[in-house]
Amino acid sequence: MKNILITGGAGFIGSHTAVELIGAGYGVIVVDNLSNADTTCLEGVEKITGQKIPFYKADCCEKEDMRKIFGENRIDGAIHFAAFKAVGESVDRPLMYYRNNLLSFITLLEVMIENGGGGVVFSSSATVYGQPDKLPATEDTPRKPATSPYGNTKQICEDILLDAVKAHPSLKGMILRYFNPIGAHPSALIGELPRGVPNNLVPFITQTAAGLREELRIFGNDYPTPDGTALRDYIDIVDLATAHVSAFERMTGHNPDGSCEVFNIGTGRPLSVMELVERFMAINRVPLKYKIAGRREGDVEAVWADTSLANRVLGWKACRSVEETLANAWAWEKKLRRLK
Ligand code: NAD
Ligand code: WQD
DSSP, X not given: OOEEEEETTTSHHXXXXXXHHHHTTOEEEEEEOOSSOOSHHHHXXXXXXXOOOOEEEOOTTOHHHHHHHHHHSOOOEEEEOOSOOOHHHHHHOHHHHHHHHHHHHHHHHHXXXXXXXXXXXXXXXXXXXXXXXXXXXXXXXXXXXOSSHHHHHHHHHHHHHHHHHHHOTTEEEEEEEEOEEEOOOTTSSSOOOOOSSOOSHHHHHHHHHTTSSSOEEEEOSOSSSTTSSOEEOEEEHHHHHXXXXXXXXXXXXXXXXXOOEEEEXXXXXXXXXXXXXXXXXHHHTOOOOEXXXXXXXXXXXXXXXXXXXXXXXXXXXXXXXXXXXXXXXXXXXXXXXXXX
């Protein structure tokens, strides 16, 4: 059995990925410092899979802690989810973001190399494309200068991995650029647990529907889009998680030259904010109070993925409908808030 270290594995994407990796026959080891999570989702992963997950509460920036984890386990590869991810906060606290997001990744790579290398997947983001000149965005769409320190850490970490793989033959790399991950596991045992007021659209919608927030503000209805609201590529969290299984199969099996490949992970279908809100209300038969507000600073008007490379090379495709995803997101929120 191949063992994968999941950094940030107590978080939203990491926990769902742990479930899919275990389902595909991988062993997983989780390291997370719980800076943006508690153990709820890890417990959920154990319930779903019926397996005890080896868990280290540690900071990936701490080299000795990472050495200990590698010393105690046979690790064949890693997925690096551990990072701070709040765009606005990164503008206010840039050094904290650069320190955490860069140092955690550099430390992981150094310790992997010390331990004989292996495959590493880096969690990047569609944010690297900014507002693309041409849509959908392909992997060759030029990256735009980052508009936040968070976005910059994603670009720098991509470059770090590309350079490290070139210089260290024992290391294989893959960059996955996620579009907008949403939803929750259909069991409602794991999902997104934002701290404080959510920045992202779907957690804000579910919290509003649950009565925790008074109303949703739709940021801008004057974009040059069919209904005036911004377009995004919302991808189901389980679909996103399964992409990591395909990524490991590709990295450890068939990538002929061992180069660091880059893939867009999205659905390929744009959806507007208004459409998403309407579908949420329709599928869940729940009212949602909302109003139109001004544009949010830093937002792009439209971005969605060309996923043909991932479909062809990874043999992976997003298959869940947005209705199914929004039903799962609502089921998770209701369970958290003990609502009927
Ligand atoms: P998350 O905050 O739920 O998970 C990240 C986890 O990493 C958290 O549990 C946190 O406690 C942990 N962590 C942070 N710094 C750490 C450190 N130094 N050492 C150990 N653990 C640490 O976020 P997520 O949504 O699951 O995102 C996972 C990754 O995917 C991040 O790198 C994020 O930037 C990237 N990403 C997320 C999205 C999104 O919309 N959720 C989109 C694109 C890319
Ligand atoms: C989606 C749409 C908002 C909240 C961010 C990061 C990106 C990536 C994913 C990590 C936008 C609108 C939102 C609200 C709204 N994360 N909206 N009212 O901005 O596409 O991407 O998360 O890498 O880097 O920037 O996602 O969910 O915040 O917004 O109208 O209360 O919903 O304006 O059009 P975004 P989001």
